[in-house]
Amino acid sequence: xxxxxRTLMLTIGIGLLVLIGIPTKHAAxxxxxxxxxxxxxxxxxxxxxxxxxxxTPNLDRLARAGMVFSQAYxxxxxxxxxxxxxxxxxxxxxxxxxxxxxxxxGPKNLMRMIPIPNKSGLAESNVTMADALKAAGYATGIFGKxxxxxxEGAEPAAQGFDTVFNxxxxxxxxxxEPEDPKxxxxxxxxxxxFIEKNKERPFFAYVAHHAIHTALEARPSSxxxxxxxxxxxxxxxxxxxxxxxxxxxxxxxxLARLKELxxxxxxxxxxxxxxxxxxxSSQEPLRGSKGGYYEGGIREPFIAYWPGVIKPGSRSDVPIxxxxxxxxxxxxxxxATPKGKQLDGENLLxxxxxxxxxxxQSLFWHFPGYLDDPVIRGRDAxxxxxxxxxxxxxxxxxxxxxxxxLLDGGREKLATNNSVxxxxxxxxxxxxxxxxxxxxxxxxxLLNELLAWLKSVNAPLPTExxxxxxxxxxxx
Numbered sequence: 001x002x003x004x005x006r007t008l009m010l011t012i013g014i015g016l017l018v019l020i021g022i023p024t025k026h027a028a029x030x031x032x033x034x035x036x037x038x039x040x041x042x043x044x045x046x047x048x049x050x051x052x053x054x055x056t057p058n059l060d061r062l063a064r065a066g067m068v069f070s071q072a073y074x075x076x077x078x079x080x081x082x083x084x085x086x087x088x089x090x091x092x093x094x095x096x097x098x099x100x101x102x103x104x105x106g107p108k109n110l111m112r113m114i115p116i117p118n119k120s121g122l123a124e125s126n127v128t129m130a131d132a133l134k135a136a137g138y139a140t141g142i143f144g145k146x147x148x149x150x151x152e153g154a155e156p157a158a159q160g161f162d163t164v165f166n167x168x169x170x171x172x173x174x175x176x177e178p179e180d181p182k183x184x185x186x187x188x189x190x191x192x193x194f195i196e197k198n199k200e201r202p203f204f205a206y207v208a209h210h211a212i213h214t215a216l217e218a219r220p221s222s223x224x225x226x227x228x229x230x231x232x233x234x235x236x237x238x239x240x241x242x243x244x245x246x247x248x249x250x251x252x253x254x255l256a257r258l259k260e261l262x263x264x265x266x267x268x269x270x271x272x273x274x275x276x277x278x279x280x281s282s283q284e285p286l287r288g289s290k291g292g293y294y295e296g297g298i299r300e301p302f303i304a305y306w307p308g309v310i311k312p313g314s315r316s317d318v319p320i321x322x323x324x325x326x327x328x329x330x331x332x333x334x335x336a337t338p339k340g341k342q343l344d345g346e347n348l349l350x351x352x353x354x355x356x357x358x359x360x361q362s363l364f365w366h367f368p369g370y371l372d373d374p375v376i377r378g379r380d381a382x383x384x385x386x387x388x389x390x391x392x393x394x395x396x397x398x399x400x401x402x403x404x405x406l407l408d409g410g411r412e413k414l415a416t417n418n419s420v421x422x423x424x425x426x427x428x429x430x431x432x433x434x435x436x437x438x439x440x441x442x443x444x445x446l447l448n449e450l451l452a453w454l455k456s457v458n459a460p461l462p463t464e465x466x467x468x469x470x471x472x473x474x475x476x
Contacts, residue, residue, distance in 0.1 A: 022025035030137065030202035031306075031332050034195075034258070035325070036044070036251055037206065039079065039145060039213040040290055041409070042277020043299045044234070045244060052232030060416035062271065063303050067314040071425075072302030073363060073392070074224035074275045077291045077385065078371070079145045080121070080211075082322065087128045087159075091115070093459035095126055103369025104381050106373070107238040109470040112403045113387060113462040115369035117291040121153015129326045129339045130160025130204065132137040136335040137197040139163070143191040144183065145171055161206070163263050165190040174217065181217035181243060182210045182287045184250040190259040199261050204329070207254065213359045214278065218242030218361065234282050235387060268303040268332055268435025272322065275471040277301070279376055289429040291384035292375040293399060293432050294366055313430050319392055321363050324348050353364060362449060365390040366459050381422075387462050394424035398436075398446040402462055458471045 043049060047056040048063040062325055075085025075090060084097035085457050091100050096119035099105070103115040122128065123240040140158045141163035149155050151411045167183035167190075168175070180186050191207045211217075222242035233243070251271065258264045276290045277283050288294030294323060302320070304310055324345035331347040350356030371384040379401075380386060387402035404419035414420060420441045422436040436443045454461065 004029025025182040025445050030334065032195075032205045032263060033133070033138075033269055033332060034254070034269045035206045036172075036254065036269065036271045037083075037144075037208045037209075038271070038273040038301075039148045039210055040275065040278050041212055041244070041247075041273035041301065041302055042281055042282045042283045042289070042296065043286060045212075045277055046301045049301060051235050053096045053226075053235035053237075054244050056244060056248040058248045058255070059271065059301070062251070062255065062269075062305055064303030065307075065312050066269070066303050067310045067316060069201060069302040069304070069320055069324075070315065070317050072272060072300050074273065074300050074320065076275065077293050077297040077367065078143075078275050081149055083145075083208075086274075086322040086325055087130070088122055088126050088422070089129060089341070089345055090126075091323060091344045091364055091457060092265075093457040094342065094344070095122055096460075097122065098367055099369055099371060100147075103367075103371075106372030108466070108468050110382055111386075112407060112469050114464040114466050115387065115462055117458045118369065119152045119408055121148040122159065123152065124154035124158050126159075128159045128342050129278050129329055130156070130206070132160070132326070132330060132341075133158045133204045133333055133334060134162065135204060135338070135394055136330075136333045136443055138177040138333065139194070139203040140206075141165070141194040141203070142208060143187045143194070144168075145210055146208070162323050165194075171213055172215060177217065179222055180405050181219055182212070183248050184209060184211055184246050185253075186312050188250040188253050193255060195257060195263070196363050197263060199263060200330055203258060209247055209250070210364070211250075211339060212240065212243045214280075216240055216243045216280075218246050222246050234284060234427075237280055238340045238476075240280055241418045267306070270303070270308075270325065271305075272302040273300045279373075282376060282377075285430045287377045288375040290375075290379075291371045291373070292378055293367065293385055293388055293390050293431065294375070294378070297375060297384075298365065304322065304348070304352050306352065309381045311354065313346055314354065316351050318349060318351055319363055320351070320358075321345060338359050340345070355389065358447035362391055362453075363449070364392075364453050366454065366457075368460055370464050389450055389454060389459070391446050391453070392425070393446055393449065395424055396446060397425050397431070398443065398448055398450060399463065400428075400447065406461070406463060407465070414443075421448065 048060045074082040076082040079454045099118045103118045142161045167186040226238035226241040283296035286296035288296035328348040367391045397422040404417045409416035421434045423431045
């Protein structure tokens with residue numbers, strides 16, 4: 001299905017809703033949506049979360065003016081799969097994007113199982129949030145990182161975005177751009193131009209920054225500011241701090257333009273990140289970092305701002321997930337779920353408005369492969385993660401490691417095979433004390449639910465032993 005046919009079908013679907021009497025809003029009165037998405041920004045990196053060195057004055061101000069979610073999660077432990085979850089509104093097993101590049105990253109001889117192959121991007125037939133909003137009458141634009149093309153994916157113009165701007169095709173390559181580090185300012189200018197052009201109609205602006213992913217860059221003045229600052233106990237990297245400071249400045253410029261154009265009160269602004277911080281920035285008390293499925297790899301800063309709708313200075317401790325953004329944006333737009341589309345998230349408007357609770361109880365992650373380089377305080381001395389599935393339910397979180405589960409006796413050997421880790425996140429945010437054998441009732445409850453979910457979404461599981469497995473050396 002090409003982009004034109006898919007958009008046409010979505011538009012016809014919304015027209016039918018009007019004809020059969022389901023209420024919809026006229027496009028001209030719809031709220032605007034701005035999604036600001038940072039790259040590799042950790043939960044502890046922002047000022048309002050208590051960093052002792054980094055400074056994010058504008059994000060801190062936004063947090064005071066809107067609602068902070070203390071337990072917001074990325075769709076995956078690293079970039080591409082997290083974006084795939086968010087944009088599709090679907091958990092990984094439904095689209096097959098699990099990693100960046102491939103799921104066999106690291107020493108092959110230390111992988112006990114053959115990983116499930118990765119898909120390089122979202123299939124063009126997978127209806128994105130941009131497709132749905134475009135069909136609902138929105139102007140749609142992406143400014144920055146896409147990361148979901150590849151041979152099995154499609155470019156943003158084929159997945160619902162009318163306007164596409166990216167000043168840095170390779171965000172990981174260091175460039176000499178002292179006044180536009182990581183493309184922060186060129187992306188912001190492009191986004192504000194798009195907003196001004198479409199100020200008379202509803203718009204969806206997806207501002208997908210390259211910052212603060214390596215290679216780190218910053219304006220010279222910002223770098224000098226943090227070189228002169230006394231290092232913190234937890235954080236002390238001046239270049240990291242300066243890059244983040246410039247990202248924060250870019251957010252301020254975008255918000256200021258919304259206000260100048262008189263659009264602030266009719267615009268929902270969401271700020272979050274795609275995954276946890278890198279090992280350059282400790283996320284303690286959270287365990288781990290980017291690429292892993294401990295809290296440091298998937299818990300994110302998240303701010304929702306909408307004057308007159310979201311109470312200033314409000315806070316929610318309800319666990320949410322970036323898979324929730326698609327149904328939330330549909331609700332904002334007064335649009336129905338696209339025909340044939342399975343959404344895994346839940347509309348967050350009741351939380352934003354403080355008028356109700358979410359129906360669901362559990363969140364899920366699935367990574368059926370290997371990712372090299374160990375995380376901070378991780379489980380493994382070689383890999384950031386091995387094949388794992390995770391459930392978060394209430395205050396509890398369970399990790400199921402498939403190597404031990406499938407090769408070392410499964411449920412019968414649960415007490416000794418180390419296949420399951422169980423944590424009380426409320427009491428142990430740092431995931432330091434594994435309670436799998438101490439609270440077997442809760443362990444079995446979550447394990448059974450996780451196994452049922454894996455079956456319900458047809459999650460592919462690694463089942464074959466790796467014939468090249470030969471522990472004893474770090475061979476690539």
